[in-house]
Amino acid sequence: MVMQAGTIQVNTKGHLEIGGCDTLELAGQYGTPLFVMDEELLRKNCRRFRNALRQYYPHGQVIFAGKAFLVLAMARILGEEGLGLDVVSGGELYTALKAEFPAERLFFHGNNKSVVELTEALDAGVGRVVVDSIMELDDIIALARENGKKVAVLLRVRPGVEAHTHEYIQTGQEDSKFGFALEKEAMEAVQRALSVPQHLQLTGFHCHIGSQIFQIEPFALAARTMIHFMALVRQQTGFVASQLNMGGGLGIRYRSSDAPPTIEAFVANLTTAVLQAAKEEDFPLPELLLEPGRAICGEAGITLYRVGVIKNIPGIRRYVSVDGGMMDNIRTALYGADYEAVLANKANREGVGNVTIAGKACESGDILIYESFLPQVEKGDLLAIFSTGAYCYAMASNYNRNPRPAVVFVRNGKGRVVVRRESYEHVAALDL
DSSP states (O other): OOOOOOOEEEOOTTTEEEEEEEEHHHHHHHHHSEEEEHHHHHHHHHHHHHHHHHHHHHHHEEEEEGGGOOOOHHHHHHHHTEEEEEOOOOHHHHHHHHHTOOGEEEOOOOOSSHHHHOOOOOOOOOOOEEEEHHHHHHHHHHHHHHHHEEEEEEEEOOOOOOOOOOOGBBBBBSSOOOOOEEHHHHHHHEEEEEOOOTTTEEEEEEOBSSSSOOOOOHHHHHHHHHHHHHHHHHHOOOOOOOOOOOOOOOOOOOTTOOOOOOHHHHHHHHHHHHHHHHHHHHHOOOOEEOSSSHHSSTTTTTEEEEEEEEEEETTTEEEEESSOTTTTHHHHHHHHOOEEEGGGGGGTTTOEEEEEEEEEESOOTEEEEEEEEESOOOOHHHHHHHOOSSSSSSSSOOOOOOOOOOOEEETEEEEEEOOOOOOOOHHHTTTO
């Protein structure tokens, strides 16, 4: 079964096609494993978020969560599409600046920013630093004082909302390494930030309840909680927040049976909650910021692999091993992610039975898909796994000293390499 997303289709040769490019030709030209990104779908999703926010709310910004997938080419597309960019490390900040992404549209996140990283962010003139702890707040104040700067900040708050997703990607619940707890800890952070107006400009608050969420209500609940807290801050300190960043977390389809809300439904519901809560609290409407990552790039990506060894264990399992694995997609091993795949060279054929797609890493847990219903699989077939555009290249490693794959963007029948394939020389380049 071919999972439809963006420009993905089966061409007249019976081959999988994406961005108008035959995947067999892509694999032949660029090798495997290969990350392929549908540039048209990337841009379309950026515009859907921007248009929906513009339709349902008076003023807001869409900020891409760079942790999902950030390379120079992606940063340039985000710049062209008018989005902001959320970075969480010195490396992501460097990538954005190297791509000439506007620094004023950068939001610098992270629960343990080093003084070096904070200095880099301040020197670059990032639009906002999203503060995660009192210790970090004090570091920023000290740096601002030392350098004679005034830094615009948001405070990250844990709204106490537990989203229905894997526990590893829940972030808004009370027990989390991220942010300030409601309400005492967060109020103390507000008072500390407001105490040094010559060094800090507190503009508002940020929250994020988790990732790969299908239910809309937790987002609405978090929004109501945040507006209530902002009203409480106004009451106790007189400070009126002008920005509310609700983070991201909207889920995508990893399997055909998945039914996440549409981008438009997600934005409509969330903005309605903000509008209603603000009205109830008689609170001036803040600028609303959204930080989608996976929802923009996840379904835009596929990964191509070449089938190698096939091993049948009678009555138990049929293993189909490919030339990649947990080193280019750790998500199945990390938190049980479930994918769909197709034989790209036999995309128009019916499935005949379930197989297990195994990687080549020296780990029993290196499984990409536990059950994949495919046509008869043969050595040399080209396997495509869908919805790998988020958190696959971003989390790729050199485990077993495997080089990381290339990344190719496709559009209008043409492919372009945006990340070169690593060589063995690259893998050993920093060894002494």
